[in-house]
Amino acid sequence: MGATTTTMIQLNIESNVATLALADSKVNAMNIEWCQLFSAQLAELEHDDNVRAVVLTSAERVFSAGVDLKRVVAEEPQYVQPFIDSLSKCFRDAFVFPKPLVVAINGHAIAGGCIVASCGDFRVATPRARIGLPELRVGVPLPAIAIEIIRRVASPVALQAMLNSGANYRGKAAVEVGLADEIVEKESLLEAAREHADLLASIPHATFRLMKQQIREPSLVQADRLEEKFGQQVREVWNSSEIRAMIEQYAAKL
Template sequence: MLERDDVDVEGVPVAVLRMAHGPVNAMDLGLCQGLAERFRALAADPARAVVLTGSDHTFSAGVDLKRCTAGGDPYVEKFLPALCEAFRAAFELPKPLVAAVNGHAIAGGCVLAACADVVLMAEGAGRIGVPELRVGVPFPRIALEVLGVAVGERGARELVMGAQTHPAERAARLGLVHEVVPAAELGSRALAAAAALARDVPPDTFATTKGQLRRPALERTDRYADEDEPVAQLWKRHIADGWVAGYLASVTSRRGSPATGG
């Protein structure tokens, strides 16, 4: 589900987390719980920095909507808090985090990448973006805050309301991606970026400054916790009424599209 490699980059220990969870790293309950657990543990880990990446040609194609539709209300009630915890744990990590986006990063996968301090994306056919509105479900507050930090309030509004996915070069212009790199160089470039962030700043100074920059977003997340219930109700409603299943059917009918996207 989550594989770890420890790499020494010129004296800087870097942990590489690779999602290896099915063909498209769909975010189900188990993966979200695993991500939250790993990121919480990494806060006190000897690794000075972290690289998060996917497997094969996919970073993560987003929420496993098939599991959500099959599990219904009981599954959604467990899943949404776990999804939020996965985002928050990555977003709060007090160490440098680099997302090495090796392919599709759709919806929840896009938000997960946006939790990082640096986002590198491989050249190629991979797409990144947040089509949740077309799925028929609203974002949890933490996802909106993550996107706001990543691309600013206006950029987040345009991404969310546009509900589109974008090729790597377009994503770089939008601010979702810091740099587009050759696929063969993605791993080495991500390791170098992570090590540079760790090497050039004292760890306590980095952690404090990152916490200061992200504190307003986390405080808003806590302040608007009353949104959690209506968000969950809309997920349940549009799973029950077939809207989410209709979206899934439309996506899987398009050749080459990942069959997730929540």
């Protein structure tokens, strides 16, 4: 058994399964430092031969409320480009992580939190955990990789309505639209996630990695196409005076 802690992430490794618990403030808000640390932690676990699978959860009551919007409006406009770059990279790193990644959604997974959770190979959630994508209601467009991550898991019928409405889903409804795979009571959540991680870890690593690459490669190809075509526009919209005002209004309500 081994345990390490940073100001943002808690890590415990037991019987070849790493439990990675997000632990940055009460809502695990994503800023550029958070994104960089998360990517670095995944890279370490990818190359750790003692780790065969990862359970991702939160040490707080909220899984993640997504982007630190207060930080976005507090910073100069120059913050946005490197932040979106880091955010897109951490989403992509979670999406392509070659080992089994099981997500235990122990609290609300909103916006970027929903994207990170959707990167999992299996997602268990508590009945009360709300999962959703309010970005369009806030006024900000999703980066290309985030769109493709959600497109892969969400029901095609529900996808447009999910994005347009910014609705949150929980329990059976979250499973029906594709934002969770199983609902488990809070007291059994980590145990259930660990069981799924053990099951996936029993698959030979080379086999699991290759199948995951083949399944997810079309999403990456499409994300690269969208990024090339629309990436700069996404960053410009985030930085427009109209959208910064909307972000500031929304952040003030949080």
